[in-house]
Amino acid sequence: MRRGGGIAGLVGxxxxxxxxxxxxxxxVLEAGAFPADCKPLFADGPEGLCLVKWALVQAFMQQRLGxxxxxxxxxxxxxxxxxxxxxxxLSGIAGLVLYSFDYAAVGAMLSLLVLARNGAQARGGKEQSRGEPRDGLRVEGFR
Incomplete structure (x- = not known):
């Protein structure tokens, strides 16, 4: 993969x-892989999977991931x-799937605009001519 990333890198x-x-x-989440009887407060000392469950829930609260x-x-x-x-x-993709879609959608699209814009600049604008815009239209100057 080249330095710019390219479309194949982005998709992959x-x-x-x-x-x-x-x-x-x-x-994991919707299949009930985490224990259901975790202690309600972090101060009570969650252990193991309860700590992972607590951290994931915190990412969803108030759409923090979004x-x-x-x-x-x-x-x-x-x-x-x-x-x-x-x-x-990438966090926008995660937010769209993990219950934080309102803000994650906007963040993902703004980020994608930057990735697409920089990809076009990395190609060096080979699609465009190097002259003035009027040169391609064969427009003479006003006299």
């Missing part, structure tokens, strides 16, 4: 994250930074 990494998050949701994706998407869109765009896109 996105598919792996999507598969992992779908597996987490349907094979807010993270939105914040990363805004940072990526405002600054054009690809690492923030990748993080916003």
């Amino acid at each position: 990494v996105s598919a792996v994250v999507l598969a992992a998050v779908l597996l987490l949701r349907y094979a 807010w993270v994706s939105l914040a990363l998407g805004v940072v990526a869109f405002a600054s054009g930074r690809r690492p923030a765009a990748w993080a916003g896109w």
Whole structure:
């Protein structure tokens, strides 16, 4: 995979994250793999799977995963930074599957815009001519 990532890299990494998050949701969370009798308070000392369950529930509360994706998407869109765009896109995929879709959708799309824009810039604009815009239209200057 080249430095820019490319469309194949974007699709490949996105598919792996999507598969992992779908597996987490349907094979673990909704299948009841975590114990149902966890102590209600973190101060009571949750152990093992109860601690993992508590951490996952905290990510869903107030759509925190979606807010993270939105914040990363805004940072990526405002600054054009690809690492923030990748993080916003991947956390957006996770948020869309894991109950935080309101904000995750916007964050994912802002991040995807940055990834697509930087991909077009990485190609060097080979589709465009190097002259003035009017050169391709054969328009003469006004006299």
